[in-house]
Every structure is written in structure tokens, then in C-alpha cells.
Amino acid sequence: MPRQESPSYGLRRFVAAVSATLILLIGVGVPVSIVAPVPQARAEVAQQIQQDTGAAAIRLPSFGSSAVGVVGMSGVLAKRGPQAPRQMASITKVITMLVVLEKKPLAVGEDGPTITLGQRDVGYLNQVIADNGSWQPVQPGWKLSQRAAIETTMIPSANNYAESLAVWAYGSVPAFLTAARAFLEEHHLDDTTIVDTNGLSSQDRSTPTDLVDLGRLALANPVLAATVRMATADEPNVGELQNTNELLGTDGIDGLKTGTYDTGANLLFSATRTIGDRSVRIVGVVLGAVDHPTLDARVPAVIDSVVAGFHDLELAKPGQVFATYETRWGGVGRAVAAKEVSRVVWSRAQVVRTASVRDITGGQKGEQVGKVVYTVDGQRVEIPLVLDRDVLAAPVWWRLTHPLR
16 A cells, blocks of 8 residues: 555645745745835926016107117117117217227226327317317316326216317327227217217217117226216316216116207216116117206106016026925925026016926935926026935835835
8 A cells, every 4th residue: 555644744844835935935035025126206297387578668758769778688679769860969979988998998997198288179179169069178288197088078078178089099080080980880880970079060970779889888898987977076177077967876877978969968878777686787868859857857767667677587496396206105205496596588588497307216305306497588597406305215114015016
């Protein structure tokens, strides 16, 4: 007869099989469960947005011819009235000073060469008085620095000093005019004509658009920019100089040049305003007002309307949420903006926002997980997105209880 297995022997085999299986599961299954890939946490991402900022409404005067622009932005923001060339009057002196400074440059804070005035300069004074132009006194033998001569030309608008400076720099008025016309051509001021040094001629003419560009050039010259913002100055020979621009120091106005002729008043003006974290330099011109009080009364409204057309656009602030993570093992985290970012935009700007983040299995607070990209009027602004807290990786207990994930 075949040998019969005893019951105790069968039980021992069963226990051995179960033990082997457990050892296999523990020895192989547990490590495999621990090291096996875990599912990544996907994020709920903020939707793409597209928006437009409000349009500007610039309030230029109803009289004369005008235009306004901003340093750093090409062209003009708005213009009104006839745009054909008109008489510049003493705004012509801005051209004269820029051309003189091309020939005889000055550093900031430098007085420059000493100029000795003579009988020829007295002749310029007499001619200006005969033409009923603004003037400052001259005597043969007076000495003054180039800087003092520029201040005497620009602050009280002394026509005779403009002539003296131009001839001192270039040797003659014709030589100066040749250089001045080359300067206008170089800077594409194609609608501007200059026939003298000071604007006494009605043939010194320009358009509002050209004069806005001229204002930008003046402000780009440190010596001239500093001069046109001076309300007063002391000149050893003639005493205190008073600026003809009575708006200086009001409404952020810091330049530039008045112009007066028999039948009208002009003003090339600049103003600096702060919008958000940006300093905005406004340049504008009004030609052909009936008088300076009428013109001056309207300029602050022009500046205010330009400022109102800018928008301090907040794109992101620190901690702003752009995506939220949830893991299958209960971890939660958010992708937030790492820093504050804003942009100053003009008028009707188009803004498009797109956020993107990567999937994660865990991460540390501050770890970059994506970005949000703004396109502001065609310019790209990229902001990093980081985790706002630690997001724990899948713990061992979860891995063991989800071997198949």
C-alpha cells in the first residue's frame, strides 16, 4: 500500500508555503510598492484672460495748434488744430542752444569757456531793441561763462544773447544757420525752418509734431534740461534773471520755452509726473494762443488728461494663486507668484495672460513649478510661479496600500 501522509506533515507543508509567500510578498512586494512610480499631482490652472485698458481722452485746447507726447514713446499721443508750420518765435532759441552745444559741449556742472562781449554784441542789442524783441543789457568788455550766456538766452529769453552765442560758437550767423539746418535734417525735423538765431523772424516756423520731437531733444541734453527748469538765476553783469515761463513749478511743469510775437503766444512745455513706479515725462506744445494767460490756463488740463490715460497695471503680487495642486494621498499646494510685477501702459492696451505649471509628485516651499506669461501690447512679461508650501511626496503607508496605484 502507498504510504499515507500524516495530517501533521500536510499542515507543515501548508505553513511553509504560506510563509514562503509572505516572505516573497514582504521581500519583493513591499520594496516594489515603495519604489514603484506614484501618480503625479495635476493642477487646476487659472484660465487664460484677455483684457483691454480704457482709452485715453486728451483735452487739448480748442484754439491754435497743439500736440503732446511722452519721452520714450515715439510720435505724439494727440494733436489738435491746423498742423501746418506756424511761427515759432522764441522757441527757435531751443534749436540755437542745441546747435551751439553741439559745437561747444558742456558737462553737467561745468561753466565752460569765458566769453568776452564787445562792440559787435552791443550792435546785436541795438538791433533787437529796434525790432521790439526781448533783451538783456550788454557792455563792451563784460565777461561771462558759456553757461551764463545760455541761461541769459533761455531764462529771460534774451534775443541778443542768442545771437552773441551763435556767432561766438560758429563765427557768423550764416555759418550757424548752415549748422542749424544740418541739425534739423539729422533729427528729421523736416517741417521746421530756421532763418535767424532767436525767432524774431516770422519765417522761423515749425509744426506741433516737430516741436514735440524738439522738446524731447532738449530734455535729452543735460545742460539745456537743467537750464529750462530754472525759475530764476543770478548773472554777475545783469543781475537776477526771471523765467518767462510762469507755469514752472506748478502741476509738475519743469520746462521748456515760451514764444511771443505780435499776434500770438506759444509754449513748448514739459512736465514730470509719477505713475505707479514710473516717472513719465510729458512734452507738449501750443502755438497761436491769443496771449500767455489764456494759454497757461489750459496747459494743466492737458497734462492731467495725459496722466489719466496711463494705467498702473498690476500683473501679479507675491502669493497670488495661479494654480492649485491636490495629490491622491491628501497633499495640497498652490502655485503662486514669486514677486510683484506691474507695468505702466498707455491708453487702450491689450493684455493677455497665460499660466502654465508642471505636474509634481511633491515639492518644497519656494520651488519653481511654472510661470505666468503676460503679453502687454506685444511685450512679453514672464513671472515665475512657486509652491506656497511643502507638498509631501507619497508616504510609505499610501504606497503600501496602493500597490497598483
